[in-house]
Amino acid sequence: MGKTNWRSFEKARTFVRQLQLKSKVEWSDWTKNNVKPDDIPANPSSVYKNEGWNGWGDWLDTGTVAPQNREFLPFKKARDFVHQLQLKNGKEWADWVKTDSRPHDIPSNPYKVYKEHGWKGLGDWLGTGTIANQNRIYSPFEEARNFVHNLKLKNEKEWRIWVKSEAKPHNIPTNPATIYKDRGWIGLGDWLGTGTVSNQNRIYISFEEARTFVRQLQLKNQQEWREWIKKDLRPNNIPANPSGVYKDEGWIGFGDWLGTGTVASQNLVYRPFEEARTFTHQLHLKNQLQWKEWARGQSRPDDIPINPSGVYKNKGWIGFGDWLGTGAIASKNHLFISFEEARTFVRQLQLKNQ
Numbered sequence: 001m002g003k004t005n006w007r008s009f010e011k012a013r014t015f016v017r018q019l020q021l022k023s024k025v026e027w028s029d030w031t032k033n034n035v036k037p038d039d040i041p042a043n044p045s046s047v048y049k050n051e052g053w054n055g056w057g058d059w060l061d062t063g064t065v066a067p068q069n070r071e072f073l074p075f076k077k078a079r080d081f082v083h084q085l086q087l088k089n090g091k092e093w094a095d096w097v098k099t100d101s102r103p104h105d106i107p108s109n110p111y112k113v114y115k116e117h118g119w120k121g122l123g124d125w126l127g128t129g130t131i132a133n134q135n136r137i138y139s140p141f142e143e144a145r146n147f148v149h150n151l152k153l154k155n156e157k158e159w160r161i162w163v164k165s166e167a168k169p170h171n172i173p174t175n176p177a178t179i180y181k182d183r184g185w186i187g188l189g190d191w192l193g194t195g196t197v198s199n200q201n202r203i204y205i206s207f208e209e210a211r212t213f214v215r216q217l218q219l220k221n222q223q224e225w226r227e228w229i230k231k232d233l234r235p236n237n238i239p240a241n242p243s244g245v246y247k248d249e250g251w252i253g254f255g256d257w258l259g260t261g262t263v264a265s266q267n268l269v270y271r272p273f274e275e276a277r278t279f280t281h282q283l284h285l286k287n288q289l290q291w292k293e294w295a296r297g298q299s300r301p302d303d304i305p306i307n308p309s310g311v312y313k314n315k316g317w318i319g320f321g322d323w324l325g326t327g328a329i330a331s332k333n334h335l336f337i338s339f340e341e342a343r344t345f346v347r348q349l350q351l352k353n354q
Helices: 009-017 024-031 056-060 075-083 090-097 122-126 141-149 156-163 188-192 207-215 222-229 254-258 273-281 288-295 320-324 339-348
Strands: none
Touching: 009 056, 024 056, 075 122, 090 122, 141 188, 156 188, 207 254, 222 254, 273 320, 288 320
């Protein structure tokens, strides 16, 4: 129908209200049931946009008002009302706004409604006193650190437990490393007063001095080193991870660090292949198993590799038979006769089946 043939807004609204539809969804369903008069538009919000339209709640007479059309209480009055509810946190607020007890003049999203009209945070809105982290004002670093020192907390675990308790004042941050990043923060040991210094902030003695100290401990291997550093005997100026601290200052390996003479595999210099093979032939080992047992013993020179196949892969290595001098050659290294010759030989055997 042409627009001039629609019923007037007032008459159309009166007709629709008699239908007692409860929502826009019910309206949409009703318009599709072929019972709608031709002079009642299916899209009244467009047809009557400038002729009285005031929302679906007004059109259907449900009293519902679209959020953008609602008139809310001034911020202070709304906040006073909410304080009386004695809600404790954001979850309780979210549950309450979903109930039918919320008046239409109290917004479900107060942050957006009162963003420029007094909003300070959910703690202020509910009256709990809780303040969002970004809005808190903390004590100066020195004052806060002195306060924490008096707590006598021993480590990070005790700190974490304490900050979750009700004993923490609002002016002491939960994450001091972030709050005081450029205002005096050194580390948790300094913050708690334990004297513990994080690895990245420690000052170690020179490589030569540290190595001299460690060699006097007469530790035999890396395992003994690991056990020693766990016993609280290590001075703060001796690193637990010397390979990282002295990487570019003289570090060679744990054999050099401990004074045992042991050299890491990647740093060993091996004999040329021919010389090493000649040495191995003299051992008269019969197979690879005997080689493995011998290589793990203390009689193996450092310049003879445990894994000769890897070390001499492209430097003369053929196989363990050649390496040990037994003459045994792995199948992959055999030189076979041609297929025709091999087949002729096998047929002469007159074998009957596989």
